[in-house]
Amino acid sequence: xxxxxxxxxxxxxxxxxxxxxxxxxxxxxxxxxxxxxxxxxxxxxxxxxxxxxxxxxxxxxxxxxxxxxxxxxxxxxxxxxxxxxxxxxxxxxxxxxxxxxxxxxxxxxxxxxxxxxxxxxxxxxxxxxxxx
Amino acid sequence: xxxxxxxxxxxxxxxxxxxxxxxxxxxxxxxxxxxxxxxxxxxxxxxxxxxxxxxxxxxxxxxxxxxxxxxxxxxxxxxxxxxxxxxxxxxxxxxxxxxxxxxxxxxxxxxxxxxxxxxxxxxxxxxxxxxx
Amino acid sequence: xxxxxxxxxxxxxxxxxxxxxxxxxxxxxxxxxxxxxxxxxxxxxxxxxxxxxxxxxxxxxxxxxxxxxxxxxxxxxxxxxxxxxxxxxxxxxxxxxxxxxxxxxxxxxxxxxxxxxxxxxxxxxxxxxxxx
Amino acid sequence: xxxxxxxxxxxxxxxxxxxxxxxxxxxxxxxxxxxxxxxxxxxxxxxxxxxxxxxxxxxxxxxxxxxxxxxxxxxxxxxxxxxxxxxxxxxxxxxxxxxxxxxxxxxxxxxxxxxxxxxxxxxxxxxxxxxx
Numbered sequence: 001x002x003x004x005x006x007x008x009x010x011x012x013x014x015x016x017x018x019x020x021x022x023x024x025x026x027x028x029x030x031x032x033x034x035x036x037x038x039x040x041x042x043x044x045x046x047x048x049x050x051x052x053x054x055x056x057x058x059x060x061x062x063x064x065x066x067x068x069x070x071x072x073x074x075x076x077x078x079x080x081x082x083x084x085x086x087x088x089x090x091x092x093x094x095x096x097x098x099x100x101x102x103x104x105x106x107x108x109x110x111x112x113x114x115x116x117x118x119x120x121x122x123x124x125x126x127x128x129x130x131x132x
Numbered sequence: 133x134x135x136x137x138x139x140x141x142x143x144x145x146x147x148x149x150x151x152x153x154x155x156x157x158x159x160x161x162x163x164x165x166x167x168x169x170x171x172x173x174x175x176x177x178x179x180x181x182x183x184x185x186x187x188x189x190x191x192x193x194x195x196x197x198x199x200x201x202x203x204x205x206x207x208x209x210x211x212x213x214x215x216x217x218x219x220x221x222x223x224x225x226x227x228x229x230x231x232x233x234x235x236x237x238x239x240x241x242x243x244x245x246x247x248x249x250x251x252x253x254x255x256x257x258x259x260x261x262x263x264x
Numbered sequence: 265x266x267x268x269x270x271x272x273x274x275x276x277x278x279x280x281x282x283x284x285x286x287x288x289x290x291x292x293x294x295x296x297x298x299x300x301x302x303x304x305x306x307x308x309x310x311x312x313x314x315x316x317x318x319x320x321x322x323x324x325x326x327x328x329x330x331x332x333x334x335x336x337x338x339x340x341x342x343x344x345x346x347x348x349x350x351x352x353x354x355x356x357x358x359x360x361x362x363x364x365x366x367x368x369x370x371x372x373x374x375x376x377x378x379x380x381x382x383x384x385x386x387x388x389x390x391x392x393x394x395x396x
Numbered sequence: 397x398x399x400x401x402x403x404x405x406x407x408x409x410x411x412x413x414x415x416x417x418x419x420x421x422x423x424x425x426x427x428x429x430x431x432x433x434x435x436x437x438x439x440x441x442x443x444x445x446x447x448x449x450x451x452x453x454x455x456x457x458x459x460x461x462x463x464x465x466x467x468x469x470x471x472x473x474x475x476x477x478x479x480x481x482x483x484x485x486x487x488x489x490x491x492x493x494x495x496x497x498x499x500x501x502x503x504x505x506x507x508x509x510x511x512x513x514x515x516x517x518x519x520x521x522x523x524x525x526x527x528x
Contacts, residue, residue, distance in 0.1 A: 012230060012232050012233040012236065013147050013149050013232065014147060014148050014149070014231075014232025014233070014235060014236060015145050015146060015147045015148075016146050016147075016148070017145050017146070019235055019239075022239050023239075026239065026242065026243065029248045030246060030248060030249075035454050036196075037193065037194065037195075037196060037456065038188065038194045038195075038196065038198070039188055039191075039193060039194055039303060039307070039456075040453055040454055040455075040456065042184070042185065042188055042307070043303070043306070043307075043449045043450075043452050043453040044449075044450075044453040044454070045181070046181060046185070046310055046445065046446055046449040046453075047446045047447070047449045047450040047453055048446070049177070049178060049181050049442065049446055050442055050443045050444070050445055050446010050447055050449065050450075051443070051446055052174070053174065053178070053439045053440075053442040053443045053446065054439075054440075054443035054446075056170065056171055056174055056439050057436055057439040057440040057442075057443055058431050058436055058440070059171075059436075060325060060433065060435075060436065061169065061171060061324060061325040062169065062170045062171055063169075063170075064168075064169060064170065064226050064227075064228075065226075065227070065228045066170070066227050066228060074227070074228070074229065077227060077229060078229045078230075078231075078233075078234035078237070078238075079234065079237075079238050079241070081220065081223070081224050081227075081229055081231055081234060082231070082234045082235040082237070082238035082239075083238065084216075084220055085217075085220055085231060085235050086235060086238065086239070088213065088216055088217060088220070091213070092213050094196050094197075095196075095197070095198050095206075095209060095213075096196075096197045096198060096206070097206065097209060097210045097213055098144060098210075099146075099210075099213055099214070099217060100144050100145065100146025101144040101146070101210075102210035102211065102213060102214045103146060103151055103214040103217050103218060104144070104146060104151075104154075105210070105211075105214070106210075106211050106214035106215065106218065107151075107154050107155075107158065107214075107218070109211070110158065111158065114162060116161045116162060117162075167322050169324065171324075171435060171439070172321055172322055172323075172324065174439070175317045175318075175320050175321040175435070175438070175439075176317075176318075176321040176322070178313065178314055178317040178321075178442055179314045179315070179317045179318040179321055180314070181310065181314055182310055182311045182312070182313055182314010182315055182317065182318075183311070183314055185307045185308075185310040185311045185314065186307075186308075186311035186314075188307050189304055189307040189308040189310075189311055190299050190304055190308070191304075192301065192303075192304065192457060193456060193457040276494065276496050276497040276500070277411050277413050277496065278411060278412050278413070278495075278496025278497070278499060278500060279409050279410060279411045279412075280410050280411075280412070281409050281410070283499055283500075283503075286500075286503050287503075290503065290506065290507065293512045294510060294512060294513075300460075301457065301458065301459075301460060302452065302458045302459075302460065302462070303452055303455075303457060303458055306448070306449065306452055309445070310445060310449070313441070313442060313445050316438070317438065317442070320434065320435055320438055323435075325433065325435060326433065326434045326435055327433075327434075328432075328433060328434065328490050328491075328492075329490075329491070329492045330434070330491050330492060338491070338492070338493065341491060341493060342493045342494075342495075342497075342498035342501070342502075343498065343501075343502055343505070345484065345487070345488050345491075345493055345495055345498060346495065346498045346499040346501070346502035346503075347502065348480075348484055349481075349484055349495060349499050350499060350502065350503070352477065352480055352481055352484070355477070356477050358460050358461075359460075359461070359462050359470070359473060359477075360460075360461045360462060360470070361470065361473060361474045361477055362474075363410075363474075363477055363478070363481060364409065364410025365410070365474075366474035366475065366477060366478045367410060367415055367478040367481050367482060368410060369474070369475075369478070370474075370475050370478035370479065370482065371415075371418050371419075371422065371478075371482070373475070374422065375422065378426060380425045380426060381426075
């Protein structure tokens with residue numbers, strides 16, 4: 001279901017597979033597959049991580065939701081976040097890794113590695129918000 | 133449809149929204165939201181990019197599909213790719229950026245920035261652009 | 265002169281050339297030169313940048329001088345800063361770049377790119393530019 | 397001694413302390429010290445690592461010494477390597493870490509961690525080139 005209940009902004013449902021397919025079509029149409037070796041893509045991604053970091057570099061601590069940022073800064077941020085994502089998806093494909101499957105598995109491993117402390121959050125996590 | 137036609141390995145359909153929701157639940161259940169400021173998450177992502185790079189650092193050029201890699205190396209790679217993805221998704225959320233939407237938009241911008249040269253790829257790529 | 269005047273901690277004078285020579289001897293003695301191609305070293309450096317970032321990732325804003333850090337954290341930090349430096353020096357050598365010379369030149373370019381505003385800092389900073 | 401014996405290109409001797417002092421003067425003269433918190437500088441350095449990576453991203457494997465690169469590419473490379481170095485030096489200072497001292501210590505630790513195999517290289521390392 002894409003519809004958000006009760007109004008508010010609707011979040012688009014985008015799968016990693018869709019992005020993977022679009023990146024693949026994009027590279028094929030431009031004959032760029034020859035450039036898309038794993039280490040080339042990895043370094044391209046590191047380049048984008050650098051551009052993302054530049055956005056945050058002189059800002060000091062930044063509040064969640066970026067309340068003080070201009071709209072154009074947020075748009076720019078969205079572009080850099082996307083560039084990292086798109087190269088990450090493409091790198092995964094170049095390596096034959098199913099990124100979505102791997103990410104779900106990693107979340108399960110993380111849940112085992114960092115178990116929830118039941119005693120601290122006894123009744124349906126009702127106390128979680130107190131300190132937050 | 134998750135089923136792949138005609139056999140072969142079936143790729144799981146995983147949306148960014150699913151990962152976002154799972155990361156959010158994960159953080160809430162452990163009372164980790166207080167740590168998830170934008171710059172903390174960005175640096176955590178840079179840390180994971182470093183771990184990903186370490187996998188490739190002494191290998192020289194690596195062939196697409198990683199034909200010579202051991203299975204355990206590929207599993208490890210999938211974990212590091214996932215760690216980058218998960219922090220990227222979480223960072224986007226912390227910034228109030230709809231990553232899926234932004235990525236689709238960025239793909240459109242890229243298609244404008246790098247137009248397909250019709251003359252070079254007239255016959256073989258003519259269908260590629262329909263979906264793109 | 266290595267001696268600091270008037271007491272206080274004495275800072276060691278270490279040149280990039282010394283580090284370069286030591287890295288070269290180190291690699292030769294272990295027959296590691298074959299691994300030290302430019303892109304291998306670059307990815308190794310990115311790996312170390314990741315480890316450096318991990319030290320800072322969950323700390324929120326950090327005050328200059330790290331007044332609240334434990335001694336062992338500072339030692340660890342020094343090691344990670346060093347790892348980045350050592351691979352950077354080695355990468356420069358693998359590329360045939362004289363890093364010290366390049367850095368001095370870049371400082372000059374920066375001084376041209378970002379001129380000092382005389383009016384703002386007339387009295388207190390007037391001597392700063394002599395050496396720069 | 398800065399003079400290289402027997403002709404050839406002369407390498408400039410540049411110490412980390414010189415760079416540190418010049419960066420400090422540079423920042424003071426521009427009233428930029430207020431921006432130079434540890435995490436700001438770290439992110440700025442990550443940004444420069446990204447720019448450095450971009451130089452290498454589509455090149456596939458690159459030979460030592462960069463024999464096929466144009467002079468202007470090498471100059472650009474020197475600038476990006478320098479930017480990483482300068483922020484690294486500045487970050488170390490912001491953290492109160494003596495980078496030169498730390499680097500020498502790290503080299504000693506590395507020598508202990510990775511001892512030279514005496515048996516393989518018995519007489520003054522003459523056999524170093526054989527497969528290690």
